[in-house]
Amino acid sequence: MNSSYDVADYVEAPKDVSSLEFKDEKQQARFELGVSMMVYKWDALDIAVANSWGGPDSAEKRDWITGVIVDLFKTGKIVDVGLIEETLLYAMVDEFDTNVEDDSALPIAAGIVRLYRECDALNYSNVERLYVEWQEKQARKTDARIVEVKEDPMNPDVSDSEDDEQEEVPMLAEDVEMDIDEPNKPETIIDEDGFELVTKKGRRR
Structure with a gap:
């Protein structure tokens, strides 16, 4: 991989x-956005953040690394590829206790x-x-989280209520079938709203 990139290349x-x-x-603003997108594109850092190797504020540390790279350009007259690579690697060691040795930086x-x-x-x-590309990746992650939320018992307002409604529908269908199959089925009355009222047999006696 080293042969494809010149560490001495600079601006x-x-x-x-x-x-x-x-x-x-x-x-x-465009350049800072580009730096952020490149940092987010780094798989080694993405894995470290996803697994919270930098602690509960791992995501914030990634944004901090972006700021450090941007500051190299804000304060320096010359920035080369090697300097950026070293900054990324040192940040991984210092903030995530991770030594990246695959040249991915x-x-x-x-x-x-x-x-x-x-x-x-x-x-x-x-x-x-x-x-x-980053937005599309975030959208895919959001879709995955939505599926998990529906099954999450910590969200009863969404998942439990929907599950209850889904469970009630087949139960009502079974009740109707049982009434139809019963012998001596009582007469039905249609009310003004169009609903079918079934009187209990006990009252008809």
């Missing part, structure tokens, strides 16, 4: 500019540098694509 601010932060708010770092160049050229197509 540098112009001589008369103190940092790599974009002065245009839209450019900076390298394409994430290289992708962030590439997104910076694209945003500098006012090209936001990849940022928008990454965002759409």
Whole structure:
């Protein structure tokens, strides 16, 4: 995997500019979104967050890592792929007690540098694509959670009430069939609302 990415690849601010932060708010906002989407795309970090390896605030730590990467560009005149990769790996060790050795941070770092160049050229197509992919992934997770909620006993207002209604329907159907099959079935009366009233045999006696 290392051969596909150059750890020495870098972006540098112009001589008369103190940092790599974009002065245009839209450019900076798109770039920060792109960084966030790349960080969320990192499978090693996603697994760590899903399993709460960083504790109950694992999700917040992921967002903090995004902020750390963004700050590299806000405070530095030169940022290379190697620096971003090291920052990601150190954050995993410090915040999630996880030593990632599969080089998976390298394409994430290289992708962030590439997104910076694209945003500098006012090209936001990849940022928008990454965002759409993230939204679709979240939607799939939401659909999975909805199925679980229906079966969750901690949500009686939704699941229990619906289950009760579903259970009552076949019971009513069975009662009707039993009345029809009984001998000497009593006469029925239709009320003004169209409902069928069945008088008890005891009263007819």
